[in-house]
Structure formats: structure tokens, C-alpha cells
Amino acid sequence: MALITCRGLTLGYEGTVLVENLHFSIGAGDYLCIVGENGSGKSTLIRTLLHLQEPMKGEVIEGDGLRRNEIGYLPQQTLIQRDFPASVREIVLSGCQGRMGFRPFYGPQEKELAARSMEQLGIADLRRRCYRELSGGQQQRVLLARALCATRKVLLLDEPISGLDPKAAMDMYELIAALNRDEKITIIMVSHDMTSIRYATHILHVGDEWFYGTREEYLQSPAGIYFAGVHAEETAAAESSAEEQEGGEEE
Amino acid sequence: MNILETLGMYLSYPFVRYALIVGVLIALCSSLLGVTLVLKRFSFIGDGLSHVAFGAFAIAAVLEVSNEMLVVLPLTVLCAVLLLRMGQNTKIRGDAAIAMLSVGALAIGYLLMNIFSTSSNLSGDVCSSLFGSTSILTLTLGEVILCVVLSVIVIAVFVFFYHKIFAVTFDESFAQATGTDAKKYNLMIAVIVAVIIVLAMNLVGSLLISALIIFPALSAMRLFRSFLSVTICSAILSVCCALIGILGSILWATPVGSTIVAVDIAAFLICWLIDRVRA
Numbered sequence: 168m169a170l171i172t173c174r175g176l177t178l179g180y181e182g183t184v185l186v187e188n189l190h191f192s193i194g195a196g197d198y199l200c201i202v203g204e205n206g207s208g209k210s211t212l213i214r215t216l217l218h219l220q221e222p223m224k225g226e227v228i229e230g231d232g233l234r235r236n237e238i239g240y241l242p243q244q245t246l247i248q249r250d251f252p253a254s255v256r257e258i259v260l261s262g263c264q265g266r267m268g269f270r271p272f273y274g275p276q277e278k279e280l281a282a283r284s285m286e287q288l289g290i291a292d293l294r295r296r297c298y299r300e301l302s303g304g305q306q307q308r309v310l311l312a313r314a315l316c317a318t319r320k321v322l323l324l325d326e327p328i329s330g331l332d333p334k335a336a337m338d339m340y341e342l343i344a345a346l347n348r349d350e351k352i353t354i355i356m357v358s359h360d361m362t363s364i365r366y367a368t369h370i371l372h373v374g375d376e377w378f379y380g381t382r383e384e385y386l387q388s389p390a391g392i393y394f395a396g397v398h399a400e401e402t403a404a405a406e407s408s409a410e411e412q413e414g415g416e417e418e
Numbered sequence: 419m420n421i422l423e424t425l426g427m428y429l430s431y432p433f434v435r436y437a438l439i440v441g442v443l444i445a446l447c448s449s450l451l452g453v454t455l456v457l458k459r460f461s462f463i464g465d466g467l468s469h470v471a472f473g474a475f476a477i478a479a480v481l482e483v484s485n486e487m488l489v490v491l492p493l494t495v496l497c498a499v500l501l502l503r504m505g506q507n508t509k510i511r512g513d514a515a516i517a518m519l520s521v522g523a524l525a526i527g528y529l530l531m532n533i534f535s536t537s538s539n540l541s542g543d544v545c546s547s548l549f550g551s552t553s554i555l556t557l558t559l560g561e562v563i564l565c566v567v568l569s570v571i572v573i574a575v576f577v578f579f580y581h582k583i584f585a586v587t588f589d590e591s592f593a594q595a596t597g598t599d600a601k602k603y604n605l606m607i608a609v610i611v612a613v614i615i616v617l618a619m620n621l622v623g624s625l626l627i628s629a630l631i632i633f634p635a636l637s638a639m640r641l642f643r644s645f646l647s648v649t650i651c652s653a654i655l656s657v658c659c660a661l662i663g664i665l666g667s668i669l670w671a672t673p674v675g676s677t678i679v680a681v682d683i684a685a686f687l688i689c690w691l692i693d694r695v696r697a
């Protein structure tokens with residue numbers, strides 16, 4: 168039995184259909200990468216998997232004893248008020264809320280879990296700092312630590328590297344890969360760049376023509392070849408422009 | 419006679435002690451949720467509700483019910499729920515709907531009081547429900563007990579749900595996705611705010627309630643950087659300002675509500691200055 172199964176899922180908003188009749192299932196330990204163009208409905212799919220919004224048709228089924236409050240989530244954009252006063256520790260602890268039921272205060276177990284998550288992400292020494300005074304990369308780590316407090320089973324990450332520099336982005340990918348490899352946490356990640364696909368076991372391409380399969384299958388498919396091609400051009404363009412810049416500095 | 423002796427003399431009257439107890443409790447309650455309201459951009463709900471409470475008081479006065487609270491409290495809670503629904507419904511312009519409801523309540527309330535009032539001092543009545551009355555100095559023991567009970571309930575609910583309120587305030591969709599019923603807690607927040615506003619009507623009047631809710635939170639946010647410290651600081655600030663305001667209003671014979679708010683504003687300016695100097 169799979170952890171999460173989508174049956175005949177149709178996504179869209181008020182008459183406009185984004186993706187039709189989506190079928191796929193995610194097993195324990197999988198690393199699923201969701202790719203697609205801007206506006207193709209990736210975030211919509213993530214929100215549907217979380218039951219934050221209803222699909223137009225079809226259903227999302229949890230299996231393998233996965234409960235709804237056992238999914239960790241890293242949103243694409245966290246619209247947090249500019250002057251929100253909150254320490255890193257308070258935010259990471261708030262990830263434990265799903266398991267609290269009606270208990271009002273965090274116990275030693277939750278504090279332990281939060282400390283471990285912060286340790287894992289290398290933000291333990293930031294725990295008294297104010298969230299809004301951190302850098303973008305540090306903030307992403309805090310939100311990932313919060314997601315880790317919510318679950319040790321499944322993580323849904325919506326573009327976890329947006330706003331990070333290339334080095335920080337690579338670190339983030341390594342970190343997520345390590346969580347998948349060492350802790351056997353199932354990863355479902357939205358991403359735009361080809362590098363992240365290296366770590367994935369499965370790929371879901373969202374669009375008018377959707378595709379689901381293993382990474383190898385995807386790279387052989389028309390969508391995959393096209394995507395890889397575009398990416399290769401992009402990298403080439405980026406590299407040549409970088410070279411030009413270097414040349415310019417020398418002059 | 420120096421100030422301390424004067425104060426000592428006033429404190430020996432039970433009505434002054436009642437006023438202080440009620441004032442401190444109301445200030446404490448209203449500051450607790452202030453942080454959440456400011457951060458969730460819910461402060462407009464507080465403003466709208468206070469006008470609704472004014473309208474409800476007018477209706478209660480017209481109906482000549484013995485205990486106004488029995489009419490005002492349910493009506494205001496009902497409107498709180500309605501306002502929250504409207505604010506979340508993206509198809510209706512939430513802010514316009516709230517403006518409509520609050521201004522409507524204000525106008526209808528004044529109209530009702532004008533048509534049906536038997537009082538000889540109508541503008542005095544209206545003025546005192548808008549800006550707070552000296553009736554805080556004529557509280558009966560029953561009213562004090564009611565106020566104490568409601569305040570204790572509000573404080574207990576806040577402490578019990580503190581971590582859940584934080585989670586829902588910080589990131590509603592994460593909370594919802596990981597199994598916290600955010601809608602339920604939003605509703606709870608709206609109901610508590612309605613209760614606080616009805617309580618605070620007596621102290622500062624319906625036009626100034628928002629100040630009591632928002633100023634301590636904004637002041638504390640200048641000084642502290644974590645949710646817990648901001649909440650505690652805003653509670654302490656609010657209580658101190660209320661004490662100074664009530665005592666000051668007795669000493670200088672100024673209106674209670676506006677004096678408290680003036681002290682709140684002064685506190686905000688001081689906090690703002692400290693923040694500026696530090697930066």
C-alpha cells in the first residue's frame with residue numbers, strides 16, 4: 168500500500184482546468200520531484216495533497232497508516248508579517264502542534280524533538296534569534312526544521328531553494344537528500360532546476376500533458392528530453408554570461 | 419494635602435477600588451489578544467465590533483432590559499462571527515463590508531436612542547457610550563463580579579490555547595495542513611475579542627476600545643523580538659497604563675477613557691524612542 172495515492176485528480180480554479188485526471192502513488196522512502204512551468208499547477212497540487220483545497224474531481228487517499236497530521240510542509244512563500252516578533256525556537260516548536268491534541272503546553276518530548284531538528288539543520292545556535300532578522304537561507308532552514316517537527320514520515324517542499332544563493336541551494340539539496348537517505352523520510356518536492364532531479368527516484372511533470380515515472384523513464388520521455396534540453400541551454404547561457412562578466416572585470 | 423494622601427483617601431472608597439480592579443482586568447484582557455489582532459491584520463474587526471457594541475447598547479436601552487449585557491454580549495459575538503466570515507470570503511470586499519456594518523450600527527444606534535430615549539440628557543448618554551463614562555466609578559458589586567468572572571475566563575482560555583494561537587497567527591496554512599483546526603481557533607479569537615470589547619465599553623467607550631487593544635501590543639513590539647516576551651510586556655504595559663490613567667483621571671478630574679488612552683500613547687512614544695535610540 169502506498170503512503171499517498173491520487174486517483175483521477177483534476178485540478179483547477181473556477182472553470183479553468185490546470186491538470187486533468189492525474190494518477191500516481193507515492194511509496195514510503197520515495198523521493199518525488201514535481202516539475203513544470205510557472206503556473207502549471209504545482210503549488211495547487213501540493214495544497215491539494217495537504218487537503219488545504221479541494222480538487223475539482225478525484226481524491227487523495229492516505230495509506231500505510233499515515234495520518235493527515237503526519238505531513239510536514241514547507242510553503243513556497245510564507246507570507247509572514249514584516250514585523251512579526253517570533254524567536255526561532257518558538258517557530259520550530261510550533262511544528263509540534265499537530266501531535267498535541269488538546270494538551271496546552273509542550274512537554275519534554277516536543278522540546279527534545281525541536282532541539283534535534285534544529286541540531287540537524289545546523290541552526291541550534293540561532294534558537295534565541297528573532298526570525299525576521301535572519302537571512303533568507305537561515306529562514307528556510309528554520310521552516311524546514313519546523314516541518315521536521317511535524318513529521319518523520321513525509322515532507323512536502325514547495326520550491327525550498329527559492330531565494331537561496333547557489334551554494335546554499337546545493338547545501339539545501341544535500342540536506343534534503345540526506346533526510347531521505349538516512350532517515351527514510353519520504354520527500355515530495357517542487358523544483359525548477361535540473362540539478363535537484365539528480366536526487367529524485369520519481370518525477371512528476373505537471374502540465375497539459377502530465378507525466379509520472381521513475382527518473383530514468385522521465386529522462387527518456389519527450390517532456391524530459393525537452394526539459395533537459397532547455398536546461399542545458401540555460402546553463403550554457405549562464406556560463407557564457409558569467410565568462411563575459413569575468414572578461415569584463417579583467418579589462 | 420499631597421498627592422499620596424489624596425490617593426489614600428480616594429482608595430478608602432470601595433467604588434474607587436472597584437474601578438481599579440475592573441480597569442486592570444479589562445486592560446489585561448484586551449492587551450493579551452492585541453498582538454494576535456495586530457499581526458493577523460484583524461485590528462479592523464476590533465474597530466468594527468466596537469461600533470456594533472454601541473448599536474447593541476442602544477437596542478438594549480430601547481428595550482429597557484434590566485441587564486444590558488444579556489443583549490449586548492450575544493449580539494456582538496454574533497457580529498464577530500459574521501465579520502470573520504466576510505473577511506475570509508474573497509468574493510465580497512471584506513473591508514467594505516466591515517465599514518458598512520460598523521458605520522451602520524453607529525448610525526442606527528444613535529437614531530434609536532434619539533427616537534426612543536426617555537432620558538433628559540441624551541447627548542450626555544451618547545457621549546458616555548462613545549468615550550467611556552464615569553459610570554466606571556458607580557459600578558455595583560454585581561457588575562464587578564460579572565467582569566471578574568468574564569476576565570478570568572478570557573485569561574484562562576488565552577493561557578490554555580496560547581501555543582495554538584501562536585501557531586495559527588504565525589502561519590495559518592501550515593497549522594491547518596499539519597492538523598490544527600485553524601478555522602476553529604480563528605472563530606475562538608473573534609469570540610474572545612467580542613467579549614473583551616463588551617467588557618471594555620464601560621471603561622473607555624466604544625470609540626477608544628481599539629486603542630486599548632492595539633497600543634500596548636505595538637509598544638511591546640518595539641522593544642521585544644519573541645512572541646512570548648511581546649505578549650508579557652504588552653500585558654504589563656497595559657496594566658500599568660490603566661492604573662496610571664484611572665488614578666490620574668481621579669486626581670485631575672479628567673475623563674477616565676481618554677486619560678488611559680493618553681497614557682497608552684505616551685508609553686508607545688517612549689517605546690518608539692527607545693527602539694530608535696537603540697538602532
Ligand SMILES: Nc1ncnc2c1ncn2[C@@H]1O[C@H](COP(=O)(O)OP(=O)(O)OP(=O)(O)O)[C@@H](O)[C@H]1O
Binds near residue numbers: 180207
Ligand atoms: N486562489 C486562486 N484562484 C484562482 N486561480 C488561482 C489561484 N491560485 C492559483 N491560481 C492559478 O492557477 C494556476 C496555477 O498556480 P500554481 O500556484 O499552482 O502554479 P505553480 O505551478 O506553483 O507556479 P510557480 O512555478 O510559479 O510556483 C496559475 O495560473 C494561477 O494563476
Ligand SMILES: [Mg+2]
Binds near residue numbers: 209
Ligand atoms: Mg508554485
